[in-house]
Amino acid sequence: MGSPGLHQARDKMAAEGVDPVAIETFAHYYRLLEHGETGMIPESTIDPVDMPALADVDVPEDVAAAAIRRTAVIKLNGGLGTSMGMDRAKSLLCVRRGLSFLDIIARQVLHLREQYDATLPLIFMNSFRTSADTVDALARYESLPVEGLPLEFLQNKEPKLLAKDLSPVSWPKDPTLEWCPPGHGDLYTALRGTGLLDRLIAAGYERVFVSNSDNLGAVPDARVAGWFASSGAPFAIEAVRRTPSDRKGGHFARRKGDGRIVLRETAQTLDADKEALADLDRHRFTSTNNLWFDLAAMKSALDQRDGILGLPLIRNVKNVDPGDTSTPEVIQVETAMGAAIEVFEGSQLIEVTRERFVPVKTTNDLLVLRSDVYDIGQDFVLDQTADAIPFVDLDGDHYKLVGEFDKRFPEGAPSLRDAASLTVEGDWTFGRGVRVVGEVSLEASSAQRVAAETVLSSDA
Structure with missing residues (x-):
């Protein structure tokens, strides 16, 4: 039945x-x-x-x-x-x-x-x-x-x-x-x-x-x-x-x-x-x-x-x-x-x-994967170059969707090899060659740009 x-x-x-x-x-x-x-x-x-x-x-x-x-x-x-x-x-x-x-x-x-x-x-x-x-x-x-x-x-x-x-x-x-x-x-x-x-x-x-x-x-x-x-x-x-x-x-x-x-x-x-x-x-x-x-x-x-x-x-x-x-x-x-x-x-x-175990479930994960935290060798295996994987938290209103995420990293991902964390609140666009060192948090109420070759650090 x-x-x-x-x-x-x-x-x-x-x-x-x-x-x-x-x-x-x-x-x-x-x-x-x-x-x-x-x-x-x-x-x-x-x-x-x-x-x-x-x-x-x-x-x-x-x-x-x-x-x-x-x-x-x-x-x-x-x-x-x-x-x-x-x-x-x-x-x-x-x-x-x-x-x-x-x-x-x-x-x-x-x-x-x-x-x-x-x-x-x-x-x-x-x-x-x-x-x-x-x-x-x-x-x-x-x-x-x-x-x-x-x-x-x-x-x-x-x-x-x-x-x-x-x-x-x-x-x-x-x-x-x-x-x-x-x-x-x-x-x-x-x-x-x-x-x-x-x-x-x-x-x-x-x-x-x-x-x-x-x-x-x-x-x-x-x-x-x-x-x-x-x-x-x-x-x-x-x-x-x-x-x-x-x-x-x-x-x-x-x-x-x-x-x-x-x-x-x-x-x-x-x-x-x-x-x-x-x-x-x-x-x-x-x-x-x-x-x-x-x-x-x-x-x-x-x-x-x-x-x-x-x-x-x-x-x-x-x-x-x-x-x-x-x-x-x-x-x-x-x-x-x-x-x-x-x-x-x-x-x-x-x-x-x-x-x-390097899953990509969000654009936070995608940014880490696209950064220099990993090298890809001739065997196409990921080699971790950083001592630890940095914590990344991007503002969902501006970075959650891949299309919007890509617009804000037009020159590629910043260097995260020496980063402990990157937290972004607000609308930030990153120029070429930006480096993140230590724990970095960005906040803005209007659209901002991080200039090329900028070093963002917790000491700055």
Whole structure:
């Protein structure tokens, strides 16, 4: 039987040609939602977790090389960068020297192929919104596709549900707003549904490295591949120490009930537990969203569960139009790919340095990436040149959107190598060769310009 709302959602997804397993996966979470499941992980049910550090692990060069030769790379590339005013794939953003995220990712992989004499397939999980632009941008790299494997596969989509009755929302003004992605936990459903999981196994690959396309620090590192292969683990995630900027973000913990590692996201934290969430001494590690999994173990788990891994539900409440709070409240049913760590017995965590975690979620992050805080070498790997990553906080009224941000740095990003922080309030345009030293704060009530070659310092 089932509820009318679920019937409507099923019919709507089928009419759109959504993969049947993706429809069944959605139905699984719909039923959880209907029965009041919130996906919350109370603090009382978890303990802090510890882990080895990559720096302390011995990985022989031959083990690393052998492991990377049996590795495939998947980049999550479904995001449009709408929070920064973009309507195309965020990975098309220019980073420096005319190179986009996609350019640098492609060149990182091509360099590693040559270095290790490895096939190292690079495959993008795109959304229907990012597919065409991504394929067009990568066409210049004729040697990038690997014979017998696609350069991309598409993530699934699902209907947004009205919060008041869980029926699929109808929005004739813009029907595209009726749909949402199911979170990056959809990776596993899409891999199986497209047949790519079986194709990778048939081609002789043993493991997959997955990361976000907006994180250029996430290079498919042979040492990590060697550690993972030697560990015998079915699943692993790279973790970093949390910093004050991570207080509101998710973290790893160990579930008291069965000892499994869990990834608790902010949306899964009770209000009463928000203080514990922010405690960096208690919960010390956050996810880079760089993960590794054994292909055979993943296939086995999915086959045993009829394609539904059963990741924890994330109930995400938004508006139909995310940019208009007057539009109806909707629920987006989501899962996080990192939550698969609790599905597999023997899953592992490994602590890595922040150089492997350089996500760009805002124009604050973009300014740091475009500055001299990082060098990009011949291997196209980011090398941190500063002792510490500076804190950047740009006025949202003037810098939040990429177009407005670019106008205010027409000659490029200022030097931030010697900066501790840069806070900008008001409308400031920066000339060529500006240097920021120490802690700098700029304020203005009218448009101002920082002249070329100016040194901004806390002593000035």
